[in-house]
Amino acid sequence: MIEFFEIIGIGLVTLLPLANPLTAVALFLSLTEEMSKETRKQQAFMAGVYVFLIMIVTWYAGQIVMNTFGISVPGLRIAGGLIVCFIGFQMLFPVKKLHEVPEVHSVTAELQKEPDTNISFVPLAMPGTAGPGTIAMIISNASAVNQGGGVHVSQWVLIVAPIVVFLIISLLLWVSLRSSTVIMNFIGNSGVQAISRLMGFLLVCMGVQFIINGSLDVAIGIH
Numbered sequence: 470m471i472e473f474f475e476i477i478g479i480g481l482v483t484l485l486p487l488a489n490p491l492t493a494v495a496l497f498l499s500l501t502e503e504m505s506k507e508t509r510k511q512q513a514f515m516a517g518v519y520v521f522l523i524m525i526v527t528w529y530a531g532q533i534v535m536n537t538f539g540i541s542v543p544g545l546r547i548a549g550g551l552i553v554c555f556i557g558f559q560m561l562f563p564v565k566k567l568h569e570v571p572e573v574h575s576v577t578a579e580l581q582k583e584p585d586t587n588i589s590f591v592p593l594a595m596p597g598t599a600g601p602g603t604i605a606m607i608i609s610n611a612s613a614v615n616q617g618g619g620v621h622v623s624q625w626v627l628i629v630a631p632i633v634v635f636l637i638i639s640l641l642l643w644v645s646l647r648s649s650t651v652i653m654n655f656i657g658n659s660g661v662q663a664i665s666r667l668m669g670f671l672l673v674c675m676g677v678q679f680i681i682n683g684s685l686d687v688a689i690g691i692h
Contacts (some may be wrong), residue, residue, distance in 0.1 A: 472622045472626055473623075473626045473629070474622065475541070475586075475629075475632075476622060476626055476630040476634075477630050477633055477634055479629065479638070480610075480631065480634035481634060481637060481638070483606060483610070483666075483675070483679040484603060484606060484607070484634065485638065485641075486671045486672050486675070487553065487556070487600070487602045487603040487606055487672065488520070488599065488603055488638050488641075488642070489560075489598075489636075489647075489664075489665065489668050489687025490598065490641050490642045490654075491598045491645065491652070491661050491665065492597065492647045492661070492665060493511055493593055493598050493642060493645065494514070494645050494652055494653065494661070495594065495653070495658070495661055496593065496597050497509075497512075497588075497593060497646050497649050497652070498649050498653060499515075500588050500592075501588070512587070512589045512593070512646075513589075513643055513646035513649075514586075514589075515587075515589035515591040515610045515641060515649050516590075516594050516597075516598070516638065516642060516643070517639040517642050517643030517645060517646075518587040518589075518592035518639070519538065519589055519590045519593075519599075520596070520599050520635075520638065520639045520642055520665055521635050521638075521639035522595045523557040523594060523595060523599040523600055523604075523635060523659040524603070524607060524638070524639075525632070525635055526535065526634040527599075527604050527607045527608060527611075528586070528607050528608075528611050528631050528635070529575050529611075530606060531562045531604075531608030531611050531612065532608075532611060532612055532615055535608065535612060535689045542609070542686065543681075543683040543684075543686035543690070544683070545608060545609050545612060545683055545685030546603070546609050546679050546680070547679070547680050547683035547684065547687075548605065549606060549609045549676075549679055550573055550626075550675075550676040550677065550678070550679030550680035550681075550682075550683060551604035551676065551680065552601050552602050553602045553605065553606065553608045553672050553673075553675055553676035553679060554672070554673050554676030554677060554680070555676075556600070556601075556669075556672055556676075557668075557669045557670065557671070557673035557674075557675075558669070558673060559669070559673030559675055560665045560666060561666055561669035561670060561673065561674065563665075565660075568631070576578065578610050589644075593646075598638075598642055605665065609679070611631075628676070635663060637645070641648060665677060
């Protein structure tokens with residue numbers, strides 16, 4: 470059981486900075502101003518469900534995609550590291566405000582025509598929470614586990630732990646969205662920005678480490 474909780478802890482530390490539910494909170498509040506309370510609850514719940522489904526499908530189907538396109542694990546690690554670094558730098562030094570993201574623009578235009586437009590999948594679940602960086606990280610970790618990757622834990626842990634990690638992240642997103650008004654009143658926009666910058670720094674560090682690991686794998690393969 471100890472290794473089970475260790476794997477869950479590693480998974481959460483790896484994915485939470487990428488998922489960053491607090492960013493989704495600010496986005497959720499900006500897009501649901503005209504929605505009824507019941508509609509907002511429904512959108513929050515469905516966003517959590519979609520994030521869970523996206524992560525599960527990515528975990529189990531990612532290797533198939535890699536095999537289909539002939540992508541190696543070192544290549545994925547380097548590409549994933551670059552994506553994670555890019556996202557991290559955007560969070561550290563934001564150029565665009567949240568409402569200027571293209572997906573938010575299109576959804577906002579739809580909301581002006583129809584206030585009950587579904588925002589749970591786009592942009593809340595993707596790319597708001599389960600974006601390119603999260604997907605790349607999940608595929609990379611799944612590939613490492615499938616190929617051994619120095620992971621020496623029980624088989625049942627490798628089967629159950631990812632599902633639990635994805636479920637916890639989805640639940641955190643759902644709770645954050647349901648409590649979005651309280652969270653924003655408590656920490657404010659400045660608090661969200663401070664946390665986002667901290668997450669951004671962690672992502673840059675993780676991305677650089679991914680690139681280093683991928684480069685080392687390539688160097689070992691050459692020798």
